[in-house]
Amino acid sequence: MDADVYAKDCPSRQVLDRIGDTWSVLVVLTLARGPRRYTELATKIEGVSPKMLTQTLRALERDGLITRTVHAVVPPRVDYELTKLGISLLDLVDALEGWAQTHMGDVIEARAAYDGRPPQA
């Protein structure tokens, strides 16, 4: 198999897209330290709508990155948890978060410089 992310039809491109999705990343990060309930995820991840959260969770489940466990109690309780595959992704996603935090300042600076300078300097 080629697994060429540059090829628009290669599945690896789709996988890359999934990893790239912000909500996916945040969900995986939130599940880093064990199972979480739907509401916990919704609360922790600011700005995500119920629709997008569900959609993201389904996509991650479909891709085998998380499991969805329904507890037959009332009120209902649903736990989401990283699979082995999901855990293997965790290191990466963690690094992503780290990079974003570490270099956030640099990026902000760069933006200011770029915006402050006349277009055709």
Add this chain to the structure above:
Amino acid sequence: MDADVYAKDCPSRQVLDRIGDTWSVLVVLTLARGPRRYTELATKIEGVSPKMLTQTLRALERDGLITRTVHAVVPPRVDYELTKLGISLLDLVDALEGWAQTHMGDVIEARAAYDGRPPQA
């Protein structure tokens, strides 16, 4: 500074978004082994439209991840190159590509299993 990616207004979230963008990732990957011209990028990265390529390049430039060098020749020649900051991101993005390629098979399998099974098994 908090640098909380879960906070919807934290700049780190925006940085995360930029990293997440598929075109950004592919551009950075393409620039991994040295400067590339606009057309080279357009050719290498399948499926990207001129509009999106330009837009992506501008965003990356603004964030200080790449530089844009215009050579005063005719026909015009423009080179894009990773900055130090961009290079620091390269390792991550490389790992991303690697993960996508390595686990592509697992994901495809998981999807087949998920899709093949009746909704409420």
Add this chain to the structure above:
DNA sequence: CGGCATCCCCCGGGATACTG
């Protein structure tokens, strides 16, 4: 509580054509 369905709006982004 944890969804799914529906509606609807907005804009991301592709296609096409033109310019320096």
Add this chain to the structure above:
DNA sequence: CAGTATCCCGGGGGATGCCG
């Protein structure tokens, strides 16, 4: 060659309302 400008469409995604 390396863009920019314009048009336009599809669907991403928010809001709301209803079930188990």
